[in-house]
Amino acid sequence: MQIRSSSSSSIFFSFVYADETAQMITITSVVVVLLVVLLQRRLHRKKQKRKLPPGSMGWPYIGETLRLYTENPNSFFATRQNKYGEIFKTHILGCPCVMISSPEAARMVLVSKAHMFKPTYPPSKERMIGPEALFFHQGPYHSTLKRLVQSSFMPSALRPTVSHIELLVLHILSSWTSQKSINTLQHMKRYAFDVAIMSAFGDKEEPTEIEAIKLLYQRLEKGYNSMPLDLPGTLFHKSMKKAEEKKEDYWVYFSAQRIRNATIADNIIGVIFAATDTTASVLTWLLKYLHDHPDLLQEVTREQCGIRQKIKEENRGISWEDTRKMPLTTRVIQETLRAASVLSFTFREAVQDVEYKGYLIPKGWKVLPLFRRIHHSPDFFPEPEKFDPSRFEVAPKPYTFMPFGNGVHSCPGSELAKLEMLILLHHLTTSFRWEVEGGDEGIQYGPFPVPMNGLPIRVTPI
């Protein structure tokens, strides 16, 4: 009986106890939920206090996309910068964006708070080039790859390539004597591509293998610049199929070279992509600006003829040291990079909420540093529309001149790009004169801004 009573009381107590536990759990849960709600409200209020940058988000869904595409992109940015200042919000291609156009804000996004902004590209581009390419990454993986890629483009690595680049220049220019009319952009693409291939594979490759890679690249390039519509029959779909075949081909190729890593394949393709159209567009602008400024062309020719004379006397090819003694030509290249600003802006995405001068850049928003707006600001470059290489006699202020970007993702190929421009200008100015044909003064985008129709020219040997 005692046993029963004790057992029944223990059952009773255990029930009471269980009931109390349940109550405690309920109370604790309610308190926790209340705390979370309160905390969220506080955070929300704090977030609300940090206001979004000024600007218009346009229409629901489409935002200001139509405006950007119907207006000239430069005037789209300029109008908004004049209205709202160095930082403004907008909504394009389905994404809320913050655009920034001051050196200070660019420094924050690209350098001082670079870890809070990751690179972002449309998924179609990532699929096309290959997801392992370094510009899609961030953090330690990116740093390791970057060091590897950069080591191939340091001055010490470039020095021995000068004679090979010179051969490529002579090869391109030798074809000019038999052609009356030349499409500058197409020839510069060929040159920039050949230099990129040479820097990726060395000068030992078989011409047939290079031609095969070139064909694959051209197919990929068409798809890269087309609408990313993956439906049977579309250019993107065809190129994507080619890209998959390409992966196989490259795989076979790299295995044969005992390079077994897809990382290497994606990065070589990535480097060729990053190197070709950018350099070719800048080279095309160089010919345009020199053509439009005959006095400058004469001065550059004088500088180059001095070097040519010495090279002839010493009976040798152009050397790395020669390219370091071209101050005027170097300034012309700098001014071309500024004036043309072929990479008008870049994209990042905020990985967390970021505060800048009291404004909130919310997590997930795209952030666009507008290089071209900074390069064309009269505060840093007086009379910005004037082509004036002498402005580079004095070094530009920090973060006002970023043709090759800045910070962790800055261009590893900047020295190579400048070197190929110097070598081409050396032979071009001392061997040819050129007249622009057609008289079309406009700009076309393909995808980078270039003179209309790729600058058709008529050349005469001198």
Ligand code: HEM
């Ligand atoms: C005049 C020609 C060129 C211009 C104007 C240019 C410009 C740029 C800019 C602005 C960036 C930074 C993009 C960003 O921050 O989002 C960049 C990155 C890059 N460039 Fe260039 N570039 C040129 C030539 C080259 C060449 C010749 C190569 C290769 C040999 C190259 C390879 C790359 C690579 C791999 C990246 C990605 C770096 C990273 O994400 O860490 N570029 N380039």
